[in-house]
Amino acid sequence: MRNRLNLRKTRAVMVSHANIWTLLLILLVFYLINPNFLNPFNMKNLLTNMAPLLVMACGATYVRLLGSLDLSMGAVASCANVMLVKLLPVLGAASFAVVLAFGLFAGFLLGLIHTKLKIPSFIASLGMMNVYNSVALLITAKPENIAKAEKIYISWARTSWGVISVSTIIAVSIMLILHFAQIRTPVGRSLNLIGANERTTRISGIHVDRTKIFAFTICGLTCSISGCLLAVKLQSSAPTVGNSFTLLAVAAVLLGGTSMTGGKGSVLSIDHRSHVLDI
Numbered sequence: 001m002r003n004r005l006n007l008r009k010t011r012a013v014m015v016s017h018a019n020i021w022t023l024l025l026i027l028l029v030f031y032l033i034n035p036n037f038l039n040p041f042n043m044k045n046l047l048t049n050m051a052p053l054l055v056m057a058c059g060a061t062y063v064r065l066l067g068s069l070d071l072s073m074g075a076v077a078s079c080a081n082v083m084l085v086k087l088l089p090v091l092g093a094a095s096f097a098v099v100l101a102f103g104l105f106a107g108f109l110l111g112l113i114h115t116k117l118k119i120p121s122f123i124a125s126l127g128m129m130n131v132y133n134s135v136a137l138l139i140t141a142k143p144e145n146i147a148k149a150e151k152i153y154i155s156w157a158r159t160s161w162g163v164i165s166v167s168t169i170i171a172v173s174i175m176l177i178l179h180f181a182q183i184r185t186p187v188g189r190s191l192n193l194i195g196a197n198e199r200t201t202r203i204s205g206i207h208v209d210r211t212k213i214f215a216f217t218i219c220g221l222t223c224s225i226s227g228c229l230l231a232v233k234l235q236s237s238a239p240t241v242g243n244s245f246t247l248l249a250v251a252a253v254l255l256g257g258t259s260m261t262g263g264k265g266s267v268l269s270i271d272h273r274s275h276v277l278d279i
Contacts, residue, residue, distance in 0.1 A: 040162065040163050043163040044160065044162075044163040044164075044165060047163060047164065047165065047168040048165045048167050048168060048233065049233075050168075050171070051165075051167040051168055051170065051171035051229050051233075052077070052167075052171075052226040052227075052229040052230050052233070052245065053226070053245060053248055053249060053252060054171040054172075054174075054175060054252075055170075055171050055174050055175075055222045055225050055226045055229065056073055056077065056222055056223055056226040056245055056249040057248075057249045057252040057253055057256070058174055058175050058178045058179075058222055058267050059073075059107075059178070059218050059219035059220070059221065059222025059223060060073060060219060060222075060249045060250060060252075060253045061178075061253050061256070061258055061265065061266070061267050062178070062182070062191060062214075062215040062218050062219055063121070063215050063216060063219045064195075064250075064253045064254075064258050064259075064260075064262060064265070065182075065191040065192055065194075065195045065215070065258060065262050065263065065264075065265060065266075066191060066194050066195050066211075066212055066215055066262050067194075067195045067198075067261055067262025067263065068114070068121035068212070068215075068216075068262070069121050069122050069125065069250070070110065070121065070125045070216065070219050071122065071125040071126050071129050071246060072106070072110060072125045072126075072128040072129040072131075072132055072223075072246075073219065073223045073242070073245065073246045073249055074129075074223075074242040074243045074244065074245045074246035074249075075128070075129045075130075075131075075132035075133045075136065075242065075243070075246075076103060076106045076107075076132055076220055076223035076224060076227070076242070077223045077224070077226045077227035077230065077241070077242030077245055078132065078133065078136040078227065078238070078239055078240055078241050078242035078243060079102070079106075079132045079135050079136045079139070079227065080099045080102060080103055080223065080224035080225075080226075080227025080228060080231075080242075081136075081227035081228070081230050081231045081237050081238065081241050081242060082136050082139045082140040082144075082237040082238070082239055083095075083098070083099050083102060083139060083227075084096065084099045084227065084228055084231045084237070085140070085144055085146055085231055085236065085237035086139055086140065086144075086237070087099070088146065088147075088150040088153055089147065089149070089150055092150075092153060093153050095153070096228060099224050099227065099228055100221060100224050100225065100228075102224055103220045103221045103222070103223055103224020103225065103227075104217055104220055104221050104224075105220070106128070106132065106220040106223070106224070107216045107217040107218065107219050107220020107221060107223070108213060108216065108217045108220065109128075110124060110125060110128055110216045110220065111212055111213035111214070111215070111216030111217055112213060113128075114212065114216065115209040115212050115213055116209070121216075129246075133239075133240075133243070136239040136240070137239045139239070140237055140238075140239050141239065142239075143236055143237060143238040143239075144236060144237050145235060145236045146231070146235045146236060146237075151235065154231075154232045154235065157232040157233065167229055167232065167233065170225075170229070171229070174222065174225065175267055175268070178218070178222075178267050179266060179267040179268045182266055182267055183266065187210070187211050187214050190206050190207075190208075190211045191211065191215060192262075192263055192264065192265075193206065193263075194206070194208055194211060194212070194262075194263075195259070195261070195262025195263030195264070196262070196263030196264070197263070223242070226242065226245065227241075227242055230242065253265075
């Protein structure tokens, strides 16, 4: 009997982490086809290029756990991208703080519209996406390079340790922080409960609207960070640079094991239902 239970647990773990095994299998296949695929230069490029998407997907996970959807993520990233390049000559390093504050405000505003005006997140975020796309185009109508005098503020991006760059460290650090916030804080543990059954969660005394606003605010923050990382990586701005990231982030969240209807999943795709029940 015990062996049967252990076999079921092992099978459940294998199924829940099927995406990880698939990724490892793909890497192995490409390596066998071309051993140079995993050379240090390639690995560094892959890890650096995935940093903006990883950060955005972590924030998108919080919103998806609620059963909601934020379509304005790419537009917020584009706005943050052009704002940073425009502000660097004026504010210097303080530009990063201003852009992050913008991301917090964008997410907070969307959460407020969704919860207080009772507008579905799909419709609200679709409208805000058009707003931020327009704002990005008003700030910068065409791509602009970061001037040589301002490159001192992004010189940290060139620092790396082997295949690990600073951008990769930032992205992984944000992923770990958001994961532990989800499983260790009351508001983080509430995300799954709201997505699973919002009405029951509300009756149990949990501040549903406050948690939703928190999730959208974090998503806005991660989008602005993604915009900054894109500006630092490309050393330029573009008013449409983040547009393609919305679909990629949503796909990454779903492939990472988060349910399409919410209530199940986590930033690291680890089953933490024992933590969720302990509120």
